[in-house]
Amino acid sequence: MSAQLIDGRFLAQSIKDALAQQIAKLPQQPRLDIVLVGHDEASEIYVRNKIKAADQIGLKTVLHLFDETVSEEELLQAIEAMNNDKMVNGIIVQLPLPANLDMHRIINKIDPCKDVDGFHPYNTGMLQNNQNPYFIAATPLGIMQLIKTVCPNLSGKNVVIIGASLIVGRPLATLLLNQECTVTITHIHTKNIKELTRRADIVVAACGVANLVKADWIKDGAILIDVGINRLQGKICGDIDFADVQDIASAITPVPGGVGPMTIAILLQNTVTAYNLQNKSEK
Ligand code: NAD
Numbered sequence: 001m002s003a004q005l006i007d008g009r010f011l012a013q014s015i016k017d018a019l020a021q022q023i024a025k026l027p028q029q030p031r032l033d034i035v036l037v038g039h040d041e042a043s044e045i046y047v048r049n050k051i052k053a054a055d056q057i058g059l060k061t062v063l064h065l066f067d068e069t070v071s072e073e074e075l076l077q078a079i080e081a082m083n084n085d086k087m088v089n090g091i092i093v094q095l096p097l098p099a100n101l102d103m104h105r106i107i108n109k110i111d112p113c114k115d116v117d118g119f120h121p122y123n124t125g126m127l128q129n130n131q132n133p134y135f136i137a138a139t140p141l142g143i144m145q146l147i148k149t150v151c152p153n154l155s156g157k158n159v160v161i162i163g164a165s166l167i168v169g170r171p172l173a174t175l176l177l178n179q180e181c182t183v184t185i186t187h188i189h190t191k192n193i194k195e196l197t198r199r200a201d202i203v204v205a206a207c208g209v210a211n212l213v214k215a216d217w218i219k220d221g222a223i224l225i226d227v228g229i230n231r232l233q234g235k236i237c238g239d240i241d242f243a244d245v246q247d248i249a250s251a252i253t254p255v256p257g258g259v260g261p262m263t264i265a266i267l268l269q270n271t272v273t274a275y276n277l278q279n280k281s282e283k
Pocket of ligand 1: 162166168188207208209227260
């Protein structure tokens with residue numbers, strides 16, 4: 001039996017349609033400010049896609065471009081100005097930053113109420129405490145929604161995440177734990193990952209290694225979420241070998257068309273949430 005395709009593009013479009021309707025009724029366009037430093041090719045593509053998607057739903061974006069020679073102080077000042085600007089609802093800093101810049105210092109400068117990427121320690125800490133952060137990182141939140149389309153009740157599920165990054169693996173583990181899953185986070189130093197994934201009801205691959213997960217890594221009927229975006233022989237592919245696993249898994253996200261579109265849709269949703277938060281008292 002071939003696995004059900006979890007269609008991220010479709011779900012993302014329905015989120016964006018709903019947002020477009022909401023935005024059309026607002027007195028003012030919500031605004032997302034994007035900080036991009038240097039000329040990383042993948043980052044430039046991601047930023048372009050975010051701006052395009054925002055345009056399509058009537059959300060305003062302002063791009064702040066900096067040369068890779070920019071100093072940390074200059075960036076901190078720019079973020080301070082955005083924090084203080086009432087017209088700015090959401091701020092994101094496209095990662096990765098050049099190695100000479102302290103990513104944490106820059107992210108920590110963003111006002112948590114405008115931190116629509118959900119990376120500020122206030123937001124990650126509140127998530128960790130199972131309280132209400134202002135924002136949850138878009139990729140893990142999008143993944144939760146994708147999983148729920150095929151598995152509405154997550155309680156007691158055994159989930160293995162491959163990859164422990166700050167932007168995907170760790171917040172996702174917390175979200176799953178908060179939904180009563182048993183979560184194993186694996187990383188580059190984990191031994192015998194295959195032994196762990198073979199027992200999992202759900203496997204999320206977010207490590208950036210093309211086609212790492214093969215058929216003999218998963219159990220029959222597992223749900224597979226592929227976060228990876230890799231370029232292999234001129235083509236985009238994920239961290240899961242789609243062709244190899246599709247007859248064993250019960251459901252799987254494609255690459256492209258799975259997690260990627262959801263990440264953008266949730267970022268836009270977070271920006272509209274930010275607008276609503278900041279304009280609450282004026283309603
Ligand atoms: P990262 O480099 O910050 O972290 C990678 C993690 O994977 C680390 O914890 C590392 O230890 C682990 N890892 C690396 N090789 C491994 C291996 N062979 N076995 C087990 N674990 C291994 O990466 P990231 O920013 O979290 O991104 C991971 C992948 O997801 C990349 O391909 C990235 O492009 C993609 N990504 C996609 C989206 C999206 O919206 N679809 C969003 C973010 C990241």
